Amino acid sequence: MEHTKQLLRVAEIETVAPYVNRYRFTAAQGAPAPFLPGQFLCLYYEIDGATAVRPYSIASSPKEAAQGGYYDLFIHVGGSFTSRWLGRHITVGDTVMASHPLGEFCICPQTPQKIVGISGGMSVTPLRSMVRSIVDESTDREITLFCGWDTSREVLFREEFMQLARECSRVHVQFSLVQDPQPGDKQGYFTSQDILRETDAHAAAYYLCGPQEMYHSLHDGLIAGGVTLERYHQEIPGELHSPDYVTAPAEQYPLTIQTDSGSITVTANANESVLVALERAGLSPRAYCRSGSCGFCRSLLLEGQVWTDPGRAKPPENSVFHPCCSFPRSALTVALPK
Incomplete structure (x- = not known):
């Protein structure tokens, strides 16, 4: 899997439906990375001290990237806090860091006619x-x-x-x-x-x-x-925001992250994934699909218990778990991939 990034510039913004904007991104340096029809890319955010990455399907064609120099993304700006932030704060001319195109939900040489x-x-x-x-x-x-x-x-x-x-x-x-x-x-x-x-x-x-x-x-x-x-x-089913078993008010648990230089402890809510808790703390954890599909966020669960959506990823096995679709059930200690 390609983990490199590219810097994109917002060339156009058009409202096409209630709360839906078309964002046309061009490469801020060089040319946009090539892709296969159906793939997605991730946008990286830094919002009020929190970090986040969100996947968005590319809605334009590979030829439009190669010859026109752009990607079109259609984003519902009334959805998650990252998309709402994008709708309120990103304007034409701004630059955004993005991944290279990713995903297997696409037309490839082996695809039938x-x-x-x-x-x-x-x-x-x-x-x-x-x-x-x-x-x-x-x-x-x-x-x-x-x-x-x-x-x-x-x-x-x-x-x-x-x-x-x-x-x-x-x-x-x-x-x-x-x-x-x-x-x-x-x-x-x-x-x-x-x-x-x-x-x-x-x-x-x-x-x-x-x-x-x-x-x-x-x-x-x-x-x-x-x-x-x-x-x-x-297609990957999207981020799970809260499992059915969680009732309000949500419980909170200490989440300790082990690093080479020591440890950091933050707060994790029972109704948010471990990935979201890490992002809310500004720790920039690895993530792409946010659905348990790509495996890029896989980390080590050293202590504690989590609930993992069985429809998206396996329960922790040999201490390996998916923070993107796992929710805290106790105090946790984890080690993130380097």
Whole structure:
């Protein structure tokens, strides 16, 4: 995995939907790093003494980076505190440190000719990168999109996707809305039967990006319908903010970090991941996906107990654990990777 960084400059900011901004980033030095359609990059923040890193899917195509010199990121600035801070404080001309592009949820040389993209809400952004890469002939694949939304006011890329589908015979798109569907839309959510009826389960690669509930509702039906695990891809599910067992007011525990020169003790809340506690203390812990997928944050749990989301990572094994999806259940002592 590539752990190098690049300095980006904000070239444009456009509000495209309620609380959603398009940020166009150009390289502050040299050229933006190349990537595969569907990959993400991380932005690094320093906010009031706290440090943080957050992943965002690249919504533009590799050719737009190579020839136009930019990445487009669509960010919900009414979400987490980092995104809200970005919406309030970052302006055109500012620079932001970022990772190089990362992730395996992407079109690669081994990807089959036919692709099925299934999205729920704002998670559609990596599929936009795939669609644009097909239209600008960065790749010769064919894609069928199923884009689901709750309300019409939230919908992104409807007109763009419909126009690209008219221009390119290798792009097909359908929309579903729970409320206020337009003519031709499905009312409600797409089911596995809806998707299998329109696609080739025995040949296509399926890319799902959305909330965990969408994955749960579609997985078994798609697999039973002939989609093999090798051709079934889910985007990382996003950061878990608080496990269900936590009740207010949240308990607090001492969190001790062992270093070569001694130790540092900070406070960890039961309703925040160990990673967030480390960031809140300004310690700049390693992190990328924040979902237990990439393993970049793996650390040593020397003392204490944590709860780890079983859907994202294994419980601590040989003292190794994932701070991004582990929550304190007692006083902790940890050692961070160097």
